[in-house]
Amino acid sequence: MKGNFAMKDSQGHALSGANSASLTAYQAGLDQFRCFVGDPVASADAALQASPDMTMAHLLKAWLYLLGTEPAGPAVARQCCDAAARLPANDREQRHLHAARLLAEGRWQEAGRALEDLSLLYPHDLLALQAGHQVDFFTGDARMLRDRILRAAPAWDRGRPGYHALLSMQAFGLEETGNYLQAEACGRQSVELEPHDGWGWHAVAHVYEMTSQPHKGIAWLAPNAATWAEGSFFAVHNWWHLALFQLGLGHTGEVLRLYDQAIGGPGSSVILDLIDQSALLWRLQLQSVDVGQRWTALADRWTAAAEPGTYAFNDMHAMMALAADGRPQAQQALLNAMQEAKASGADNARFTADAGYAATRAMQAFIDGDHALCADLLRGIRSRAHRFGGSHAQRDLIDLTLMEAARRSGNQPLADALAHERAYVRPPSAALRAAA
Numbered sequence: 001m002k003g004n005f006a007m008k009d010s011q012g013h014a015l016s017g018a019n020s021a022s023l024t025a026y027q028a029g030l031d032q033f034r035c036f037v038g039d040p041v042a043s044a045d046a047a048l049q050a051s052p053d054m055t056m057a058h059l060l061k062a063w064l065y066l067l068g069t070e071p072a073g074p075a076v077a078r079q080c081c082d083a084a085a086r087l088p089a090n091d092r093e094q095r096h097l098h099a100a101r102l103l104a105e106g107r108w109q110e111a112g113r114a115l116e117d118l119s120l121l122y123p124h125d126l127l128a129l130q131a132g133h134q135v136d137f138f139t140g141d142a143r144m145l146r147d148r149i150l151r152a153a154p155a156w157d158r159g160r161p162g163y164h165a166l167l168s169m170q171a172f173g174l175e176e177t178g179n180y181l182q183a184e185a186c187g188r189q190s191v192e193l194e195p196h197d198g199w200g201w202h203a204v205a206h207v208y209e210m211t212s213q214p215h216k217g218i219a220w221l222a223p224n225a226a227t228w229a230e231g232s233f234f235a236v237h238n239w240w241h242l243a244l245f246q247l248g249l250g251h252t253g254e255v256l257r258l259y260d261q262a263i264g265g266p267g268s269s270v271i272l273d274l275i276d277q278s279a280l281l282w283r284l285q286l287q288s289v290d291v292g293q294r295w296t297a298l299a300d301r302w303t304a305a306a307e308p309g310t311y312a313f314n315d316m317h318a319m320m321a322l323a324a325d326g327r328p329q330a331q332q333a334l335l336n337a338m339q340e341a342k343a344s345g346a347d348n349a350r351f352t353a354d355a356g357y358a359a360t361r362a363m364q365a366f367i368d369g370d371h372a373l374c375a376d377l378l379r380g381i382r383s384r385a386h387r388f389g390g391s392h393a394q395r396d397l398i399d400l401t402l403m404e405a406a407r408r409s410g411n412q413p414l415a416d417a418l419a420h421e422r423a424y425v426r427p428p429s430a431a432l433r434a435a436a
Contacts, residue, residue: 009056010161011124016088017053025050026057030127033064034165036198036234040064055093058084060127062100067134069314070271071307077104092122099131106346108139116148123152126162133169138313139347140386140395146173164194171203176392180207195227198234205241209393212428217245229262233270239263240276244283244393252289255280264298269305271314274298278317279397282363285324286404299325309337311348312356313389319360323367331364351388355381359388359398366401371409378402 007018010027018026029043041064047057062080065073081101089097099114115132119125129152136144149170156166171187174180184207190200201221208217221228221242229235239262246254259265264277277298281291299321306318315338322330338360341352348356362377378398385395399422406415 011126013092013122013125014090016055016090016093017051018047018056019051019054022047022051022054022057026054026060029057029060029064031162033060034126034130034162035194035196035232037196037231038233053087055084055087055089056096058087059093059096059100062104063096063127063131066100066103067131068270068272069138069311071305071310074104074106092118092125095121096128099128103135106344106348108135108347111135112139112141112144116144119148119152123155124160126165129169130165133173136173137391138311138389139351140389142173142176142386142392146170146177146179149173158193164190164197164200167193168197168200168203171200172206175203175206175210180211183207191228195224196230196232198228198232198238201228201238202234202241205238206391206393209241209244210426212248212426214245214248218242221245236263236268236270236273236276240280241393243280247280247283247287252284252287255284256289256291259294264294267297267301269301271305274302274305274321275314275317275394278302278320279394281324282320282397283400286400295321295324299327299330303327303330307337308334309341309348309352311389312338312341312351312360315352315356316360316363316388319363323364335361335364354387355385356388359385362401362405366405371405372411374405375402375409375411375414378405 007015007020007023009015009023009030015023015026025043025046029040029047032038032040032043041061044057044061044064047054048061051057058080062077065076065080077100081097081104084097095114095118099111099118102114103111112132112135115128115135118128119132122128129149132148133145136148149166150173153166153170156163167186167190171183171190174183174186184204187200187204187207190197201224204220205217208214208220221238228238239258243255243258243263246258259280263280281294281298284291302318302321306314308315308318315334319331319334322334338352338357342349342357358377358381362374365374365377378401382398382402385398399418403415403418403422406418
């Protein structure tokens with residue numbers, strides 16, 4: 001359909017139905033989303049208030065609700081897509097609408113492919129690149145995390161608005177495919193250009209996590225917390241990385257302090273924050289650290305916020321809290337929902353069947369003291385666990401749990417073999433060896 005394309009975003013893309021006020025608010029939302037700061041949903045709403053007929057403002061709001069994996073997100077996104085479908089749209093906007101509809105229906109793989117095709121035609125569309133990058137993350141597609149961004153990179157240069165975001169996504173894609181030197185360089189360039197780019201800080205933190213350099217990780221994050229945490233809705237995850245570095249040095253007291261100060265203590269019920277909360281307390285649990293009543297408060301938040309069976313990676317982390325706090329009825333309800341999810345037509349059926357259900361059941365078995373079953377379940381999926389999402393650092397929890405389950409079940413040959421394997425794949429730094 002034809003429409004009023006006079007208004008353009010900072011990359012030169014025509015915007016149907018926009019006026020100067022809606023353009024300003026929409027651009028603010030894009031900029032906030034690129035850095036994970038502020039309230040981009042409020043900016044999208046402001047754009048729609050200024051111009052209800054602005055097609056891309058509806059679609060920006062749809063993407064924001066879809067990429068948080070919140071249970072209520074898809075319904076809101078579908079409403080946004082329905083509104084956008086009634087408005088004029090150019091080719092780029094129609095492609096956004098198509099991809100967002102696919103994701104709202106739970107068709108992650110098809111949505112990622114639709115965004116891939118969009119980016120081939122419009123490599124300067126940062127919203128499409130960022131949405132695709134997040135889809136790649138949630139589906140555990142490390143290669144596309146890298147390649148989606150590398151394909152667009154030749155069309156970019158340092159002087160183009162938003163270049164820092166391209167670099168931060170490139171950094172994370174390179175890190176997840178094992179190119180740590182280039183990943184660190186790209187991530188550092190990103191935050192030099194835009195100090196509030198939370199994804200850039202995060203990408204370099206991943207490099208130091210995967211290369212067992214906790215001292216460097218602490219030096220990277222701790223002195224700069226006021227910058228990367230200020231107004232950031234991604235701050236909890238970067239605090240989580242800082243806590244992992246402290247845990248790597250055995251500073252469990254500092255880990256608990258960080259949890260109480262910035263990770264779980266503030267009580268965030270955002271699903272992505274709940275994942276970090278569960279993952280950190282679980283790592284402490286594996287080391288037999290007493291976490292007091294923290295599991296109870298976290299289980300309460302999971303119960304209130306989550307909708308079991310929506311996304312398998314979330315389900316595994318919910319089970320950690322429900323099992324650790326001893327809630328058998330909630331645990332069974334979660335497993336039942338996952339069984340139902342396996343029969344659905346959405347991509348989460350595959351995520352759940354491939355790895356999610358076994359991983360979730362394994363966490364329950366660990367708490368129940370059936371460490372042999374836990375180890376058996378995790379051994380069966382560890383080579384394909386990437387299929388249900390997350391980063392290498394997040395899925396490392398599966399290997400850590402498997403190692404401890406093997407040890408506690410009395411399978412010392414397996415425990416020793418896993419320890420030798422880990423020492424080779426993720427050797428401790430010279431500083432850590434000296435400390436040990």
